[in-house]
Amino acid sequence: MIELHYWPTSNGHKISMCLEEMALSYEIHGVNIGKGEQFKPDFIAISPNNRIPAIIDRAPLDMGEPITVFESGAILTYLAEKTGQFLPSTSRGRADVLSWVFWQVGGLGPMAGQKNHFIQHTSERIPYAIERYSKETDRLFGVLDRRLEGRDFICGSYSIADMASFPWTNSTMQREPNALDAFPNLRRWYEAIRARPAVVAAYAKGEALRAQPVDEEERHRNLYGQTAANVAERLKPT
Ligand SMILES: N[C@@H](CCC(=O)N[C@@H](CS)C(=O)NCC(=O)O)C(=O)O
Structure with a gap:
């Protein structure tokens, strides 16, 4: 089982499209970035850059501990290598x-x-x-x-x-x-x-998450004007 921690933005859609196309079993964990959920400790633990998307592969090929991956390009490559699909072997x-x-x-x-x-x-x-x-x-x-x-x-x-x-x-x-x-x-x-059916399915799943409304001022506060200092402040345990 793969956990997909994301929000349906352009970078997020890449991974749900990929998981659908590969017919991998996955579970969506919404990270509402407009509400500031990218700063929650559980998410930072898998995505230190406080950006979606990130995944946890709870059943990696080597049968070892779960593998976490962040950055959309790294995730696409990881999934392609795991399944042997959509990335040539030569x-x-x-x-x-x-x-x-x-x-x-x-x-x-x-x-x-x-x-x-x-x-x-x-x-x-x-x-x-x-x-x-x-x-x-x-x-x-x-x-x-x-x-x-x-x-x-x-x-x-x-x-x-x-x-x-x-x-x-x-x-x-x-x-x-x-x-x-x-x-x-x-x-x-x-x-x-x-x-492509996989793309239609991925976007439909994203739409379901978007139903959660976010106040524009709150969204602005959470997404823009981030600095090393104010992010560090947000990450302090309360
Ligand atoms: N280089 C990253 C970019 C990811 C990114 O910018 N994600 C945005 C949403 S599309 C985000 O999480 N923003 C949250 C924030 O700015 O705090 C990737 O390709 O995964």
């Missing part, structure tokens, strides 16, 4: 898939995330920041579109590289339905993944 194939997983976690995720932040979550409008992250996100979509020319999926067949990039493309599309108009290969890829 050195050449693995290098290709892992290059695109790292590209997503180091590039598309942070850039699209900052774009969203500066468009949706700042009290003042900062044109330079909006332009900077919008352009970078656009550039990265262009990279993916070129890569998908003549390929069904990023590395040929469906892999953890696709699972990493889909949710960030999806969240952009939810806000800007025309975002992929200039990227026909990316649009075709996006539509194909969106229709």
Whole structure:
């Protein structure tokens, strides 16, 4: 049994998509980041960076103690290695898939995330920041579109590289339905993944969690303005 500690955000969806696709038995533990649950001691113990997602594998292949993993790219790789699915076993194939997983976690995720932040979550409008992250996100979509020319999926067949990039493309599309108009290969890829039963199931499970309302001011307080000192303060035992 795998415990999935997450919230249905773009980084969280990657892992529920992956678990569904692999047909692994898993249990969802909601970590409502808008309510500050990422600072709870039990969660910090498995995710020291106070970010979702994280997993606990209570039945690891070596039959030893439970294994905990945090960081979405590391979790996708762990699950692929555990099941032997969605990551090629050849050195050449693995290098290709892992290059695109790292590209997503180091590039598309942070850039699209900052774009969203500066468009949706700042009290003042900062044109330079909006332009900077919008352009970078656009550039990265262009990279993916070129890569998908003549390929069904990023590395040929469906892999953890696709699972990493889909949710960030999806969240952009939810806000800007025309975002992929200039990227026909990316649009075709996006539509194909969106229709996969595992993806539909993963997003449906996420929706169920979202039913918990969070006050906007509280959400802002919990998510933004974190520093080493104020996080350390929050982590002190009460
Ligand atoms: N690099 C991390 C990023 C994870 C991340 O940013 N998670 C966000 C939600 S999408 C989070 O947990 N935020 C909580 C917070 O900011 O305190 C990964 O890929 O797993």
